[in-house]
Amino acid sequence: MDLFLQQTVNAFALGGTYALLALGLAVVFSIMGLINFAHGELMTIAGYTLMYCGLAGISFVFAVPLALLASMLAAVLMERIAFRPVRNSSGATMLVTSFAVAMILQVLFQNFISVRSQAVNIPDVISGSILIGGMVIGTNKLLAIVSTIVMLVLLDRFLSKQKYGIAMRAAAEDFAVARLMGIRANTVIAGAFAISGLLAGVAAILWVSQRASVDPLMGFTPVLKAFIAAILGGLGSLRGAVAGGFLLGFIEIYLAAFLPAELQEFRDPIGLGIVVLVLVMRPNGLLPAASLKAEKV
Amino acid sequence: MGQPLLQVRSLDVRYGAVQAVDGINFDVEQGEIVALLGANGAGKSSTLNALVGLVPTFSGEVIFEDNNITNIRPEMLPGLGMTLSPEGRRVFGTLSVAENLQMGAFGLRDPNEIAAAWDRVFDLFPILAERRNQFAGTLSGGQQQMLAVGRALMSNPKMLLLDEPSLGLAPKIIEQIFELIKTLNDQGVTILVVEQNVSMALDIAHRAYVLANGTVATSGAAEELAESSNLQNAYLGGA
Incomplete structure (x- = not known):
């Protein structure tokens, strides 16, 4: 039972990190239809x-605030330099652009760093770690859970109460009509990137505090997972991204903890198999976005 | 009367090789209701979308008051005093009614002006006040149309563009909507309405332009057009 609780804490911590990353991908995707694979490099920059x-x-x-600032700034610059020129292009063009941005940044990290x-101190x-109710829990795990909750609450407040937050939801649903209301496309998109950068920065701090190191390819794996989580939850849906992130965290941690030793080498295929199974049953994800029909102008 | 509120000169809209609007000219005077009529694909919606900058103008000019708004960025329009209630209503379904209206007033700064806009819209559409906390997506079609118009009114526009306000609505609701357009016009809002429902549109409009194949086929006072018996057959795809 203790082991189960222990692993549940771990699952929340990992799932929370995935949720923040998936949320960052979803915020940008919901507004401009871009799947930003360079999201991972924002993590690396924060690292x-x-x-x-x-x-x-x-x-x-x-x-910590400097790292968050760096990833936010990098995200906004990324949009301004790389994504704005291809804003009205097809999803495929934007996707390939994001791969290019990711690779360029990776090479820059490799050559200049x-x-x-x-090692990161x-x-x-x-x-x-601390002892709670007979369980030894890593402080970084608690930190991850608390940070995730704080970020989710802050983002929810922003999106539901602030004029600019509501404008982002409006733009996510129907970008063209949002513009007709006087909501500036550039402002909303830059805002979406700033939020995604902030979320990537928080995730990076949590990620680095588990590993105490940073390398040029650091962001790749977690963002790939976050992408799976975002699809699992329903691409473009913010609540879905959070749900998908946590579900993926739980799947990974529980499989690692409770799968018999002889099956451990099949852990990833089994985990992804579960993801595929969920998608077979719910092709649009757990909590699909309300509107993918809205045309992007 | 001075210069018209809206002047459209040789407007040309193309989608690749397809010419949707082919050099049309028209004016809307201050205080008028003008209808743009025509069959499907005549270029009505393309014209409206070009006016508000949602599709690029290939050539020609659009003048609103003293501003050349050709190829304007759509977000600049409410500040100049023009808004569009788009075809198919396109309310933000995942936002509440109140949030939709709040977005309509996005560019307003003066709290008194914002409060006045709320009062005006809730006055015109009491149902929206009643349902203010409901998700817009759960409203009926007629209520969504009212919300779309109310949202477009929140910025206190001088000119309101309406794209197919009767689309998909029951006859009784359509009457209500057109009644409302007249009321708005009486309040001083200049209106350009695109419609397939020709008789209703000619009923409330002062003047109308009939588009066919991207050009102005005929135009004139609404009453005269309503009397011309071959209008339906000639330009509107039969009766």
Whole structure:
């Protein structure tokens, strides 16, 4: 039972990180129909910011907001430089553009920082663990769960109460009509990228605090998972992205923990098999987006 | 009367090699209701969408008051005093009625002006006040049309463009909607309405332009057009 609870905490922590990443993908996709595979590189940028802050002797407390700022800024620049020129192109064009951005950034990291993995100083408080009700729980796991909840609540408040948040939901549903209301396309899209950058930054801090290292390809695997999570939840649906992220986290952790040893090498195929099964039953995902019909102008 | 509120000069809209609108000219005077009529594919919606910048104008000019708004970015229009209630209503179904209206007033800054806009729209459409917290997607077709018009009114436009306001609605509701268009016009809103429901449109309009194959086939006072018996057969795809 203890093991089960322990793994459930782990599942929430991992699922939360996937949820934040999937949410970042979904926010951008819902507004402009772009699946941004360079989302992972936003994580990597936040990771390197943490690393350089450590090298410069900046305390972790200040490094975290700097890392978030870096990934947000990078996301906004990415949109301005790479995605705005192809904004009205087909989904495929935008997808390929995002791959190009990802690869260019990876090569830049490899050439100007290092091909190898770099250590990141994580404060002892975070790499430690605490005892709750007889369970030893890593502080980083708790941090992940709390950060995820805080981010989800903040985003929900923003989208449901703030004028600009409501405008983003309107634009996600029908971009052309939102523009007719006087909602500026550039503002909404830049806002979506800033939010996705912020979410990627939080996810990166959680990811790095588990591993205490950063490398040029760091963002690839988690974002691939987040992409699966976003599809699982229903591409373009924000609630779906969160649900998909948590479900994928649970599938991965429980399989790793409870699958018999002789089946462990089939863990990933089994996990993805479950994903496929869910999609066979619900082809549009767990909580599909209300409107994929809205034309993007 | 001075210069017309809206002047469209040699408007040309193309989708690739397809010519949707072929050099049309028309004016809308301050305070008028003008109807754009025509069969499916005559170029009515393309014209409206070009006016508001949702589709690019290939050549020609659109002048609104003293502004050349040819190929304007759509988000600039409410600030100039023009809004469009689009074809098929296109309310934000996942937003509440109140949120839809709030988006209509997106560009307004003055709290008094915003409050006045709410009062006006709730006054015109009491049903929207009643259903303000309901998701717009759960409204009936007629209520959604009212919301679409109400949303377009929230920015206090001088000119309202209506694209097929009767589409898919029951006759009784259509009458209500057209009654409302007249009321708005009495309040001083200039209206350009695109319609397939010719008799209803000619009933409320001052003037009308009939489009065929992307050109103005005929135009004139609404009453005269209503009397011309061959209008249906000639331009509107039979009776």
